[in-house]
Amino acid sequence: xxxxxxxxxxxxxxxxxxxxxxxxxxxxxxxxxxxxxxxxxxxxxxxxxxxxxxx
Amino acid sequence: xxxxxxxxxxxxxxxxxxxxxxxxxxxxxxxxxxxxxxxxxxxxxxxxxxxxxxxxxxxxxxxxxxxxxxxxxxxxxxxxxxxxxxxxxxxxxxxxxxxxxxxxxxxxxxxxxxxxxxxxxxxxxxxxxxxxxxxxxxxxxxxxxxxxxxxxxxxxxxxxxxxxxxxxxxxxxxx
Numbered sequence: 001x002x003x004x005x006x007x008x009x010x011x012x013x014x015x016x017x018x019x020x021x022x023x024x025x026x027x028x029x030x031x032x033x034x035x036x037x038x039x040x041x042x043x044x045x046x047x048x049x050x051x052x053x054x055x
Numbered sequence: 056x057x058x059x060x061x062x063x064x065x066x067x068x069x070x071x072x073x074x075x076x077x078x079x080x081x082x083x084x085x086x087x088x089x090x091x092x093x094x095x096x097x098x099x100x101x102x103x104x105x106x107x108x109x110x111x112x113x114x115x116x117x118x119x120x121x122x123x124x125x126x127x128x129x130x131x132x133x134x135x136x137x138x139x140x141x142x143x144x145x146x147x148x149x150x151x152x153x154x155x156x157x158x159x160x161x162x163x164x165x166x167x168x169x170x171x172x173x174x175x176x177x178x179x180x181x182x183x184x185x186x187x188x189x190x191x192x193x194x195x196x197x198x199x200x201x202x203x204x205x206x207x208x209x210x211x212x213x214x215x216x217x218x219x220x221x222x223x224x225x226x227x228x229x230x
Contacts, residue, residue: 004219027077028192030069031162034085035127043067043159043172043184 065181067159068110068149069188070169076197079141083124085189087131087158096154097121097134105141106149110171110178114148115141131160135193142197149178152190161186 086097098121105115119136126132152159153175161170163186170184 024080024193024195026083026191027079027194027196028071028073030071030187030191031189034083034133034189034191035125037085037128037131037160037162037189043065043161043170043188 064175066104066151066153066173066175067184067188068106068151068171068173068178069190071105071148071150071192073143073145073148076142076144077192077194078197079138079143079192079194081135081137081193082119083133083135083191083193084121084152085127085131085133085160085162086152087160096157097132098123099154100136101152101154101157103136103138104151104153104176105143106151106178108147108149110149110173110180112178113176117141129160131158138194141194150188150190152188159188162189163187 082103084097100118100120103115103117103119104113106112107114117138117140119138121134121136124133124135149171151173161184170187172181172184173179174181
C-alpha cells in the first residue's frame with residue numbers, strides 16, 4: 001500500500017518535471033520591453049542604416 | 056519611418072551571450088516599415104542568422120515565416136516566428152535578422168548594447184552602431200548549473216521508486 005502511494009508520488013513528480021522542462025518561454029531578451037520603442041533611430045537590413053523614424 | 060531606397064546592403068548583428076545551453080523554438084522581433092509603407096519585409100518573412108563568437112562564420116540560418124503579434128509605439132510592430140532545429144551551447148554569438156528592407160528599431164542599450172553593421176551573410180564588420188535591436192528568443196533551457204526545482208523533483212521521484220521497490224522486495228522475502 002505504502003509502495004503504491006510512493007509510486008504515485010513518483011509519477012506526479014516526474015510529470016511535474018517533464019512539464020517544467022518542456023515549457024516554451026522567453027529564454028533571452030535583448031531589451032527589457034519590445035513594445036517600448038522611443039529612440040528615433042532605426043536600423044535596416046539591406047538598406048542604408050540609421051534611418052530617422054517618423055515619430 | 057522615413058527613408059530612401061538603399062544604396063548599399065547591410066545586416067546589423069547584435070551580440071548574444073548565453074549562460075546556459077538552450078533549445079530555441081521561436082522568436083519575437085520588434086520591427087517596422089522603413090519607407091512609410093504599411094507593408095514591410097517583416098511580415099513577409101526574413102532570414103534569421105546566428106554567427107559564431109567573432110562573427111566570422113554563420114552557424115545557423117533559417118527563413119522565418121512571421122505573424123503580427125501587436126502594433127506598438129511609434130509605428131513599430133512586434134512579430135513572431137517559429138524556429139526549428141536550433142540548439143546553442145552556453146557562449147557568445149552574434150544574431151542577425153535579414154530581409155530586403157527590414158526595419159529594425161534601435162533601442163537604447165539593453166542587455167548587452169553591442170551592435171555592429173556588417174555586409175550581409177559575411178559577418179564582415181563595416182562599423183559599430185549605437186543601441187540595440189529588440190528581440191526575444193523563445194524555447195527551453197536545456198542545462199542549468201546547480202540544483203533546481205526540476206532536479207529536486209527528479210531526485211525525489213528516483214528515491215521514491217527505489218524505496219517502493221525495496222519495501223516490496225523486503226516484504227516478499229519476509230513472506
